Amino acid sequence: MKVEVLLQTAGQLAVVVGEAEGDTWPEMRAELPALFRELAEAIEKTSDGGEVPHAPA
Structure with a gap:
């Protein structure tokens, strides 16, 4: 059994x-x-601290 954690931005x-x-x-x-x-x-390394585009208000 194998588990992979993926990050896709x-x-x-x-x-x-x-x-x-x-x-x-x-x-x-x-x-x-x-x-x-x-x-x-x-995620912390890729975060620019800005708002997320297309995110609900």
């Missing part, structure tokens, strides 16, 4: 920012917090 191709492999769901579930931290760090 507008107009860009998706990029794998984290991945984990395991034989069982409990093994994979244990890896999820670290994968989400990697995703959060990737």
Whole structure:
């Protein structure tokens, strides 16, 4: 079993920012917090602090 965390911003191709492999769901579930931290760090690096285009008010 493999889980990949992807980051795709507008107009860009998706990029794998984290991945984990395991034989069982409990093994994979244990890896999820670290994968989400990697995703959060990737988002923080790409954030320009501006408004999101086309976002609802």
